[in-house]
Amino acid sequence: MKPLSHPKMEDVTVEGILYAFSNPVRIRIYAELAAAECTQICSAYRDIAGTQLPKSTLSQHFAILRETGLIRSERKGTELHNATRCDELKERFGGMIESIIGAYIEQNARAKKSAKKKKRK
Amino acid sequence: MKPLSHPKMEDVTVEGILYAFSNPVRIRIYAELAAAECTQICSAYRDIAGTQLPKSTLSQHFAILRETGLIRSERKGTELHNATRCDELKERFGGMIESIIGAYIEQNARAKKSAKKKKRK
DNA sequence: TTGATAGTTCGTAATAACAGAACTTGCGAA
DNA sequence: TTCGCAAGTTCTGTTATTACGAACTATCAA
Numbered sequence: 001m002k003p004l005s006h007p008k009m010e011d012v013t014v015e016g017i018l019y020a021f022s023n024p025v026r027i028r029i030y031a032e033l034a035a036a037e038c039t040q041i042c043s044a045y046r047d048i049a050g051t052q053l054p055k056s057t058l059s060q061h062f063a064i065l066r067e068t069g070l071i072r073s074e075r076k077g078t079e080l081h082n083a084t085r086c087d088e089l090k091e092r093f094g095g096m097i098e099s100i101i102g103a104y105i106e107q108n109a110r111a112k113k114s115a116k117k118k119k120r121k
Numbered sequence: 122m123k124p125l126s127h128p129k130m131e132d133v134t135v136e137g138i139l140y141a142f143s144n145p146v147r148i149r150i151y152a153e154l155a156a157a158e159c160t161q162i163c164s165a166y167r168d169i170a171g172t173q174l175p176k177s178t179l180s181q182h183f184a185i186l187r188e189t190g191l192i193r194s195e196r197k198g199t200e201l202h203n204a205t206r207c208d209e210l211k212e213r214f215g216g217m218i219e220s221i222i223g224a225y226i227e228q229n230a231r232a233k234k235s236a237k238k239k240k241r242k
Numbered sequence: 243t244t245g246a247t248a249g250t251t252c253g254t255a256a257t258a259a260c261a262g263a264a265c266t267t268g269c270g271a272a
Numbered sequence: 273t274t275c276g277c278a279a280g281t282t283c284t285g286t287t288a289t290t291a292c293g294a295a296c297t298a299t300c301a302a
Contacts, residue, residue: 001249001250001251001297001298002250002251013228014142014148014221014224014225014228015142015143015144015145015148015225018139018140018142018143018148018221019139019140019143021135021136021139022136022139022140022143023136024136027135027136027139041248041249042248042249043247043248043249053291053292054291054292054293055248055249055250056249056250056251056252056291056292056293056294057290057291057292058249059248059249059250059251060250060290060291062249063250075249075298077247077248077298077299077300078247078248078249078297078298078299078300079247079248079249079299080248080249093224094220094223094224095216095220096220096221096223096224099215099216099217099220099221100135100139100217100220100221102215102217103135103214103215103217104135104136107134107135122266122267122280122281122282123281123282144259162279162280163279163280164278164279164280174260174261175260175261175262176279176280176281177260177261177262177263177280177281177282177283178259178260178261179280180279180280180281180282181259181260181281183280184281196267196280198267198268198269198279199266199267199268199269199278199279199280200268200278200279200280201279201280
């Protein structure tokens with residue numbers, strides 16, 4: 001099994017981050033991980049897409065987030081403990097990531113609301 | 122030829138924007154278009170990638186930017202006049218896009234500088 | 243040693259991106 | 273008018289990505 005590798009923050013790119021976030025599962029994982037108070041294991045997100053997603057797929061999403069430089073992962077036993085690299089990211093990219101996640105959360109809140117409205121009719 | 126269609130701003134998504142920007146050519150087109158003072162035609166960006174890129178490819182990139190909701194295009198004769206939808210986007214997504222483009226520009230500035238440094242050795 | 247759990251890797255089938263060629267459209271000159 | 277050119281578009285085949293299932297590794301605990 002390959003050792004976990006994390007890019008140096010100076011090698012992290014804007015395009016890379018945007019690509020990683022362009023997938024609905026990945027941006028959601030990141031948003032939840034950012035909101036969590038402590039590290040989370042991969043399998044905590046099995047049901048994140050509504051449907052239960054295969055663990056091979058989940059594993060690859062985490063690998064992309066990690067190799068993009070968005071999260072840091074550490075093996076503890078059989079588990080992988082994940083956390084965002086938010087401090088470093090903020091230093092390097094300013095408020096970019098916060099504003100992306102903020103817009104994402106607001107978008108979801110709006111979608112939820114309009115779904116409710118529809119239901120009420 | 123299909124008529125040009127622009128999504129309503131309420132149907133524009135964060136993920137869609139991030140996907141569009143995850144391509145180096147597209148984010149660059151958007152950044153330059155945002156910096157331009159007036160509308161620009163597609164072929165103004167033929168050389169944007171260093172190498173001259175095929176116009177079929179360029180056409181498709183513009184279509185993606187348009188269908189994502191990032192730019193507005195208007196046919197004038199044989200030309201397509203393009204501009205960003207920055208005002209609407211700002212209203213809908215707050216500072217998100219500005220902070221992305223800001224980070225992108227800063228990243229390029231940094232890359233240029235370190236390339237110069239290398240050369241000087 | 244065996245079983246169970248967490249995650250990874252590999253093979254493949256579906257999907258999307260890219261670029262060349264042929265096509266449409268609108269102009270401006272002859 | 274008609275010809276030719278310039279700007280984009282669409283079509284098509286090739287190439288690269290993605291997602292999933294199945295088989296695998298690694299660790300822990302009974």
